[in-house]
Amino acid sequence: MLPYWLLIPAFVIVLATTIYPLAYSFVTSFREWDLTKQRRPDGFVGFDNYLHAASESGFQNSLWVTTIFVVTSVALTLVIAMSLALLLRRKGRMHTFTRIVLILPFAMSPALIGVSYRFMFNPEFGVLAKGLGAVFPALEGMPWLADPNLAMAILVLTDVWHWAPYMTFMCLGGLASIPRETEEAARIDGASYLRIFFGIILPQMKGVLLVTAVLKTIFALKMFDQVVTLTGGGPGTSTETLAFFVFNVGFKWYDMGYASALAWILTAIMMLISIWYVRMLLSDRKMATA
Amino acid sequence: MKRHLAWWGERALLVLVSVIVLFPIAWMFLTAFKRPRDAYSLSLDFSPTLQNFVTVFADPWNLGDMVLNSVIVATVTVLIAVPCASLAAYSFSRFRVRGRKFLFFLILSTQFIPAVVIVLPFFLMFRTLGLLDTRLALIVVNLAIVTPFVIWMIKGFIDAIPTDSEEAAMIDGASRLRVIKDIVLPMAAPGILTSSIFCFILTWNEFLFALILTRRDAVTLPVGLVSFRTERGDLWELMSAAGVMITVPIFIMALLIQKHFTRGMTAGAVK
Numbered sequence: 391m392l393p394y395w396l397l398i399p400a401f402v403i404v405l406a407t408t409i410y411p412l413a414y415s416f417v418t419s420f421r422e423w424d425l426t427k428q429r430r431p432d433g434f435v436g437f438d439n440y441l442h443a444a445s446e447s448g449f450q451n452s453l454w455v456t457t458i459f460v461v462t463s464v465a466l467t468l469v470i471a472m473s474l475a476l477l478l479r480r481k482g483r484m485h486t487f488t489r490i491v492l493i494l495p496f497a498m499s500p501a502l503i504g505v506s507y508r509f510m511f512n513p514e515f516g517v518l519a520k521g522l523g524a525v526f527p528a529l530e531g532m533p534w535l536a537d538p539n540l541a542m543a544i545l546v547l548t549d550v551w552h553w554a555p556y557m558t559f560m561c562l563g564g565l566a567s568i569p570r571e572t573e574e575a576a577r578i579d580g581a582s583y584l585r586i587f588f589g590i591i592l593p594q595m596k597g598v599l600l601v602t603a604v605l606k607t608i609f610a611l612k613m614f615d616q617v618v619t620l621t622g623g624g625p626g627t628s629t630e631t632l633a634f635f636v637f638n639v640g641f642k643w644y645d646m647g648y649a650s651a652l653a654w655i656l657t658a659i660m661m662l663i664s665i666w667y668v669r670m671l672l673s674d675r676k677m678a679t680a
Numbered sequence: 681m682k683r684h685l686a687w688w689g690e691r692a693l694l695v696l697v698s699v700i701v702l703f704p705i706a707w708m709f710l711t712a713f714k715r716p717r718d719a720y721s722l723s724l725d726f727s728p729t730l731q732n733f734v735t736v737f738a739d740p741w742n743l744g745d746m747v748l749n750s751v752i753v754a755t756v757t758v759l760i761a762v763p764c765a766s767l768a769a770y771s772f773s774r775f776r777v778r779g780r781k782f783l784f785f786l787i788l789s790t791q792f793i794p795a796v797v798i799v800l801p802f803f804l805m806f807r808t809l810g811l812l813d814t815r816l817a818l819i820v821v822n823l824a825i826v827t828p829f830v831i832w833m834i835k836g837f838i839d840a841i842p843t844d845s846e847e848a849a850m851i852d853g854a855s856r857l858r859v860i861k862d863i864v865l866p867m868a869a870p871g872i873l874t875s876s877i878f879c880f881i882l883t884w885n886e887f888l889f890a891l892i893l894t895r896r897d898a899v900t901l902p903v904g905l906v907s908f909r910t911e912r913g914d915l916w917e918l919m920s921a922a923g924v925m926i927t928v929p930i931f932i933m934a935l936l937i938q939k940h941f942t943r944g945m946t947a948g949a950v951k
Contacts, residue, residue: 392856393775397783400768400831403761407798407824408790414801477693484694490938491698494705497934499885501902502923506708509916515720517707555701608792615887619906636796641892646804653797664792 412657419651425644439651449652451627452635458542459631460610463549467606468599470554475561476587489562492555500552504619507548511535538628541621545629548616553609557602564598565591604667611660632656705927711920719917732921743922746904750926753815753900754883757822761830762876766868769834770860774843791828795888798824803892813895821889826879833878837871838864874940877933884930901926 419439423431443449474492478485495503510518511534523530535541568591576586614633617623623630623638630638636656640649711719712733718726736743771777772784802821803812811817846859854862865872890903899907901922908919 393771393777396767396771399764400787400827401783403764403823403827404787404790407820407827408793411798411801411824412793414804415797418801474697477690477697484691488694488698490935491701493934493938494931495701497881497927497930498705499887499902499926499930501885501887501905502708502926503704505905505919506704506923509711509914509919510704510707515722517722520722551701551704612794614796615902618887618891633794633796636794637888637892640796640800641803646800650800653794653800656794657797660792660794661789664789667792 415650415653418646419654421647423646425646431646435647439648440655442648443651443655448627448630448635452630452632455542455628455630456611456632459546459549459613459629460607463546463553463610463613464603464606466546466550467554467557468603470550471557471561471602472595472599474554474558475565476591478558478562479565492558494555495552496556498552500548500613500615501619503548503552504616507544507616508535508620511544535621536625538625541625541629545616545621548620549610549613553606557606560602560605561595561598564595568594600670601667604663604670607663608660608667611656611663708920708923708927711917712924714917714920716915716917719920732917733924736918736921736925741904741907741918741922743901743904743925746899746901747925749815749818749894749898750884750900753818753822753898754880756815756819757826757883758876758879760819761823761826761879762834762872765827765830765875766834766872768831769838770864772831772835773838774846787828787831790824791832795825799889799892806893812893813897815898817893818886818889818898818900821893822883822886825886826882829882830875830879833875834868834871837875838868840871841867870940874937877937880933881930884926 418431420434420436421431422433422435422438478489478492507518510516513519513532513534513536516534519532519534523532532540535544573586573590576590581589612633613631614637617629617631617634621629623634632652633656636649636652639645639652710724713728713730714726715729715731735741768787772780799821802817806812806814806817841864846863849859849863850856884900885902886900887902890898890900891906894900894903905919905922905926908915908922
């Protein structure tokens with residue numbers, strides 16, 4: 391019985407803090423509940439909240455915004471993390487220093503990252519706005535966060551700055567576990583660096599990169615803090631991600647039924663990705679032990 | 681000659697990476713020591729002042745209260761999550777009980793639930809119970825995010841410990857609980873410490889829950905940042921001073937366990 395007893399405390403926490411709220415919001419997603427009018431939820435309305443989502447432009451906009459954000463931030467993070475890992479894999483004093491520096495972005499509060507990039511991209515006195523304008527005259531006087539596309543670009547930039555270092559460590563871990571012999575042999579035979587990378591390193595890193603991609607996708611879908619502190623969803627609704635939209639529906643408009651339905655749509659997307667992820671992880675381990 | 685060029689190129693890239701990472705942090709630290717009028721100029725020629733720190737700790741900002749809230753919420757969350765997670769991680773790592781795969785799967789999946797889904801029901805529940813704007817409410821919701829994560833991480837560390845000495849002690853008649861206490865705990869200590877610090881960082885930086893569940897009394901540091909956005913505009917020098925207060929403790933912790941830290945990042949996912 392001991393194995394079960396050891397699991398009980400953690401399971402009580404997980405059940406009470408995640409399974410129960412999930413069930414609660416699932417039920418709420420089928421009810422009408424405007425918190426500004428009623429203290430208690432009204433009757434059940436079937437799939438009305440979900441159907442409302444399908445026809446509402448705010449939700450469709452947030453889906454589109456989220457897709458753009460997730461795709462660009464995941465792609466950029468992966469490419470940068472893999473490149474940095476290749477750069478940092480060798481030993482050397484400067485390599486070690488850079489590796490230590492790379493710990494910092496992960497430890498920094500995302501809300502604070504949003505705030506400080508907002509400061510640096512202020513068109514009047516922001517150091518990056520001014521600095522980029524001085525180096526590239528074409529960027530002089532850009533409205534930065536007041537422009538929908540640039541605001542999205544900066545949002546992606548903050549997210550990549552935050553996560554690429556963490557993902558670099560994951561790639562470094564992967565690189566450390568692949569044997570160097572084939573690579574050395576190819577080098578002695580005079581293969582170019584690009585050929586070694588695409589022919590030898592990349593195929594062996596496939597598993598690690600897949601895991602990194604899925605993890606990053608989930609983090610990107612969850613990303614919320616910088617939207618609040620950097621763009622506030624704006625200009626207009628150009629950076630209103632799904633997570634931010636759910637927050638607005640729930641805690642600005644207090645429409646609990648609709649917010650729950652939206653939250654469940656987000657959960658369903660993430661669940662599908664994470665089920666796929668855990669499956670992949672388990673089968674990967676099977677391959678490793680076989 | 682070609683090799684020489686590559687050597688310098690690599691160094692130049694390393695410097696560039698460090699600059700890109702360090703610059704935003706350095707700029708915030710500089711701004712925190714600037715007078716208001718210097719904060720709006722890009723000049724590095726300014727006389728440093730501690731006035732911003734004095735201001736944020738005084739009325740009406742009262743950053744001290746937020747520091748206290750953040751410290752209490754993060755510490756208590758760690759103290760509850762880590763011991764429970766360690767026991768579960770040990771069980772997952774060492775026993776082949778029925779349903780183990782399903783349970784582990786369940787725990788892993790909960791890690792990916794968006795925070796906004798969890799906070800909605802808790803907001804309603806805490807409102808009914810009159811627990812909105814309390815540290816207790818924050819601790820409860822933070823456990824939701826942190827516990828699965830810590831179980832996963834500590835399991836990675838325990839998996840890496842060889843079972844030989846445990847088995848030897850059991851043959852000598854030691855009970856399983858004794859073995860956990862005297863053999864496993866000391867060996868897993870660095871891993872548990874690393875996980876605790878990860879857990880502390882996650883809770884310390886947590887923003888969404890605190891934004892929704894607190895108003896005045898239980899506000900934590902990251903949410904406090906938003907309050908420097910006033911009708912007179914954003915008070916950047918004060919925000920930066922508050923930012924320094926948020927980052928310094930975390931940076932110190934992360935750097936202290938630097939070696940384990942990078943290992944911990946990869947432990948769960950890559951192994």
